[in-house]
Amino acid sequence: MDVQREIKALRGGESVQWPHHADTVAFAESLDADNTLVNLRDEFVIPSKADLKRGNVVGEETRAQDDTSASIYFCGNSLGLRPKATSRYLSDYLQTWSTIAVGGHFTQLENSSLGPFQDMAADCSKNSADLFGALPEEIVIMNTLTVNLHLMMAAFYRPTEKKHKIMLEWRPFPSDWYAVESQIEWHGRIAKDSMLPVQPDEGTYTMSTSHIVSLIDKHADELALILLPGIQYYSGQLLDIQTITQHAHARGITIGWDLAHAAGNVELKLHDWDVDFACWCTYKYMNAGAGAIAGAFIHEKHGDVVQNRGLKGWYGGDKSARFLMDNSQSSRHVRHRVQLTTSAEFVPTPGAQGFQLSNPSAVDLTCLSATLSVFNKTSIRALRSKSLLLTAYAEYLLKQMLDRTPDAFEIITPADPLQRGAQLSVLLREGLLDPVSTALVDAGVVCDKRKPGIIRVAPAPLYNTFSDVWHFMEIFEQAVRPSQKEPRAQMGYAAQL
Numbered sequence: 001m002d003v004q005r006e007i008k009a010l011r012g013g014e015s016v017q018w019p020h021h022a023d024t025v026a027f028a029e030s031l032d033a034d035n036t037l038v039n040l041r042d043e044f045v046i047p048s049k050a051d052l053k054r055g056n057v058v059g060e061e062t063r064a065q066d067d068t069s070a071s072i073y074f075c076g077n078s079l080g081l082r083p084k085a086t087s088r089y090l091s092d093y094l095q096t097w098s099t100i101a102v103g104g105h106f107t108q109l110e111n112s113s114l115g116p117f118q119d120m121a122a123d124c125s126k127n128s129a130d131l132f133g134a135l136p137e138e139i140v141i142m143n144t145l146t147v148n149l150h151l152m153m154a155a156f157y158r159p160t161e162k163k164h165k166i167m168l169e170w171r172p173f174p175s176d177w178y179a180v181e182s183q184i185e186w187h188g189r190i191a192k193d194s195m196l197p198v199q200p201d202e203g204t205y206t207m208s209t210s211h212i213v214s215l216i217d218k219h220a221d222e223l224a225l226i227l228l229p230g231i232q233y234y235s236g237q238l239l240d241i242q243t244i245t246q247h248a249h250a251r252g253i254t255i256g257w258d259l260a261h262a263a264g265n266v267e268l269k270l271h272d273w274d275v276d277f278a279c280w281c282t283y284k285y286m287n288a289g290a291g292a293i294a295g296a297f298i299h300e301k302h303g304d305v306v307q308n309r310g311l312k313g314w315y316g317g318d319k320s321a322r323f324l325m326d327n328s329q330s331s332r333h334v335r336h337r338v339q340l341t342t343s344a345e346f347v348p349t350p351g352a353q354g355f356q357l358s359n360p361s362a363v364d365l366t367c368l369s370a371t372l373s374v375f376n377k378t379s380i381r382a383l384r385s386k387s388l389l390l391t392a393y394a395e396y397l398l399k400q401m402l403d404r405t406p407d408a409f410e411i412i413t414p415a416d417p418l419q420r421g422a423q424l425s426v427l428l429r430e431g432l433l434d435p436v437s438t439a440l441v442d443a444g445v446v447c448d449k450r451k452p453g454i455i456r457v458a459p460a461p462l463y464n465t466f467s468d469v470w471h472f473m474e475i476f477e478q479a480v481r482p483s484q485k486e487p488r489a490q491m492g493y494a495a496q497l
Contacts, residue, residue: 003034003389010388010417016396023400028470031393037386043374044081044287044463046070049444072472074447076460077233077261077423080287080371089113089370093362104362113369118319120365122353125295127372131286131380132259132278133269134297137351141295141368142360145260146175148279148296149227151355153183154311156254156277159224164189167196167215167226169207171234176258180227196223205235205412205427206419212239213247226255230262230278234450236413236423238266242273249274260284263295264375265421267384270297277302285422285460287371293364298352313357318347374462386461387422393466394424394457397473401480408432408480412454423458432480439479445472 006016021027031037049069073081092112096104105117115123125139132139142148157166164187166180181191196219201208216223226248231238241257248255257278262268264285270278278297282288348354398411409428413420428436433453440447440455448456455476459469 003031003036006392007385007389010392011385013416013418016389016392018396022393023397023470025467025470028393028466031389031466037389038378038382038461039465040374040377041463041465043083043085043377045084046081046463047073047446052441052444052446069444071444071446072468072475074445074456074458074460074464074468074472076285076287076462076464077265077456077458078448079283079290080264080285080460081463082289083287083371083374085113085373086289086367086370089366089373090363093366113373114366117362117365120362120369121356121360124365124368124372125353127369127376128295131264131268131375132297133267133273134271135300135351137353138271138297138300139295140298140352140355141293141365142356143294144291145258145279145281145294146179148294149176149179149258150183151311151357152256152277152279152296152298153179153225153227155355156256157183157187157225159184159187159189159194163222163224164194165196165219165222165224166194167198167219167223167228169229169232170197170199171232172229173233173258173260176227176229198228200235205425206237206414207232207239209240209243212244216244216247216251216253220251220253223251223253226253228255228257230257230259230268231265231421231423233261234425234454236261236420236425236456238262238414238419238421240419241268241275245273245275261423262421264380264383265387267380271299274301275299282368282371285462286368287374287462288364288368293360293368296352296355298355300351303351311355311357312346312348315356315359316346316348316354318349383461387459388417390459390461390464390466390469391420391422391424392417394459394469394473397469398424398426401473401477405477405480409455422460423456426455426457428453428455428480436476436479440475443475445475447472 001019009016019027032039049071052071092114096109096112096114099109100107108115114120121141124141126136128139128141129136166184168176168180180195184191184194198207198212198215200206201211216226228239228244230241245255254276256276259268259278259280261284263280263282275297276299279294281292281294283290283292349356395411395415402408407429409426411424412427413424430453433449433451436455437449447458450456457472
């Protein structure tokens, strides 16, 4: 099979022409051996099946002596695996802290992987820019996802008596719903009257672009803000960010995007698409660790938003004056005391980094720096190319399986490769989730489950292989086959959701 030809077809929204032997492990292994595809698996620590069963912390030597047969990890959409580089980066951080202590804010030790502590957030912004199609000054690394959503809405959500509604998706991650709800209530309004959820198209789990833009047109006079997901976490649908953003702007509406499941997963061009703002976490496809520091994008055209509408904190202030501890524009030192002034003026760092409030965790930034060093060994375009083929292969094997196990499940993620990332959401027949989940765990498979019946299969291109996909499907089919002895029931749970 001509891999690059098929990737080109996928980038054009077309299907792959799989050879007759594509459902064999030998074929999967041949794709893994193709040197035109990214293969950075060796940069990551892959848990073994023995690791998954551990009840205690053990050293590397003990792990090496135990069963080293690798698990199949398809849960990068919840928590990405640990890059091996993280150990070295954390060691350098600890060495810096141990040897020069507070001096680490301003000094880089020779041979260290890290710059001075106070420069680390800006360094991470610069090294993240290509992943988001942004200028370095349009990215800020800070806080966590929901905190950043609150900060962005504090700056960009300006309701009036007439224009007060926020458009959001029908099934957002709960934290997004709570953030929107509380922002509306903060402005003294009733949340249910100002929230406009986009329902899925009839009979589906997805929101078509035409449906979204028609809803924007219908409610344009009431909408103060639109906040949508780049990728919808439940269905795995990748929205048309560019088209929807352009349409919102044509109607004079500010639009922001939650990129939690898109960051490090798909190609983004936030600057060129004229996105107003976006927020993301870094612990999923970006592999920065559980609860890792998050990021935000603010388009350069909103460069004055910090001074005019944003919240202020000392780390958002211009770096040249950050450590002067003077609230005025110029120093007013009189011998050994500082003369306070009521005319103090906050001078923000230009661009998105002016949104910073507090000194960010150097530990968090260290972990993010480590994973960005892995991303810098390739490109998001190369990763997306592999991901397109990897996900298409998973879809092909699932469809082959359906011929043998009809009505056991359906794939609710769009079949169009341009409308999905690395995730396929598989909706199991009623009653199958628990036994299938048990079978997967027993076989050393880690993937995400969402009640009432979703298995989210997410092969990440940085560390997952085509062989992983093939072996997963073998285990998955064995798990659903016994169910064929039971009476068939209706698929779908749309009425329950």
